[in-house]
Amino acid sequence: MYPDLHYITCDAPEKREILREVHSAQWGKVIGNAVIDEVQKEPSVFEKIKSAYDGHQISFSLLLGSSQILLLKRYYRALGEIAKKSDNRWRGGIVAYSGKAIYKLDEPNIWAVPARRLLT
Numbered sequence: 387m388y389p390d391l392h393y394i395t396c397d398a399p400e401k402r403e404i405l406r407e408v409h410s411a412q413w414g415k416v417i418g419n420a421v422i423d424e425v426q427k428e429p430s431v432f433e434k435i436k437s438a439y440d441g442h443q444i445s446f447s448l449l450l451g452s453s454q455i456l457l458l459k460r461y462y463r464a465l466g467e468i469a470k471k472s473d474n475r476w477r478g479g480i481v482a483y484s485g486k487a488i489y490k491l492d493e494p495n496i497w498a499v500p501a502r503r504l505l506t
Contacts, residue, residue, distance in 0.1 A: 388421055391418075391420050391446075391448070392419075392420040393420070394420055394421070394422050394423070395422075395423040396423065397427070402427060405422075405428050405430070405431055405434075406430055408434065410438065411437075413437065414438045414443020415443070418443075419446040419447060421447075424450065431449075435468075436468055466496055484500070
């Protein structure tokens with residue numbers, strides 16, 4: 387779906403360790419724009435993405451996770467912080483999860499959307 391992006395799954399412990407070891411200042415160079423699956427398994431990713439976006443190191447990340455991610459309010463709030471700093475570049479944020487309902491998580495335009503609706 388996004389052939390030009392790195393795909394990283396946090397299902398594998400060794401991938402989580404790699405993400406954990408990347409310093410925020412190096413996120414854009416080492417990871418860059420990416421699709422990160424099961425992101426709730428490595429919560430440090432949220433802060434690192436926010437820092438990389440704030441520092442103009444990256445412009446796009448697709449974060450995927452299970453319904454557990456919806457319980458981690460402080461992490462999807464990081465998306466809200468990114469949105470506030472990106473002015474007219476922000477179009478919306480989506481947290482893809484394994485549930486059935488679509489609902490608003492936070493402002494501005496941060497939505498929980500079932501992954502099957504995005505990927506099928």
